[in-house]
Amino acid sequence: MKVRIAGLVNDSITDGSGLRLSVFSQGCPHFCRGCHNPATHDPGGGHETDVTAILAVLDANPLLDGITLTGGEPFFQVSPMAKLAEETQRRGFSVWTYTGYRWEELMEKIEKGNAGFAKLLKHTDVLVDGRYESKLRSLSLPFRGSSNQRLIDVARSLATGSVIEL
Numbered sequence: 001m002k003v004r005i006a007g008l009v010n011d012s013i014t015d016g017s018g019l020r021l022s023v024f025s026q027g028c029p030h031f032c033r034g035c036h037n038p039a040t041h042d043p044g045g046g047h048e049t050d051v052t053a054i055l056a057v058l059d060a061n062p063l064l065d066g067i068t069l070t071g072g073e074p075f076f077q078v079s080p081m082a083k084l085a086e087e088t089q090r091r092g093f094s095v096w097t098y099t100g101y102r103w104e105e106l107m108e109k110i111e112k113g114n115a116g117f118a119k120l121l122k123h124t125d126v127l128v129d130g131r132y133e134s135k136l137r138s139l140s141l142p143f144r145g146s147s148n149q150r151l152i153d154v155a156r157s158l159a160t161g162s163v164i165e166l
């Protein structure tokens with residue numbers, strides 16, 4: 001399945017716990033002021049690859065703890081990202097997903113029947129949610145840029161129906 005990405009980082013320690021394969025998806029509709037990665041906004045930028053090619057990178061690195069889907073906006077290309085997340089979990093690795101959507105916005109889309117959003121969320125272990133807010137920027141927060149963003153335990157939040165943060 002084709003997917004457009006800005007790039008991969010094979011040994012990230014800043015995009016989640018442990019050593020991670022970071023997948024920078026291409027295309028973002030949020031346009032946060034002060035965005036750290038504006039080159040990822042253009043849906044036609046980056047380059048096209050295949051989900052199987054990214055999984056081959058994962059399979060080739062025995063030191064990894066999991067994949068981090070970041071961007072850009074992973075939910076912008078939700079079908080290939082959900083497939084990548086599903087296959088990653090099937091291999092026993094964890095999935096972190098960074099999104100500009102708030103958890104509550106994702107719930108609204110899922111309640112309206114957006115199956116792709118539901119699938120990507122279901123195959124995410126930790127969701128880092130919310131737009132980057134430059135006024136709330138903090139260097140002391142682990143794994144996120146601004147204090148409005150939350151590290152959400154997805155499985156427990158889906159099971160209880162309320163946001164449970166790590």
Ligand code: SF4
Nearest residue numbers: 028031032035072100
């Ligand atoms: S969601 Fe992320 S990539 Fe998109 S504009 Fe905001 S900070 Fe940038």
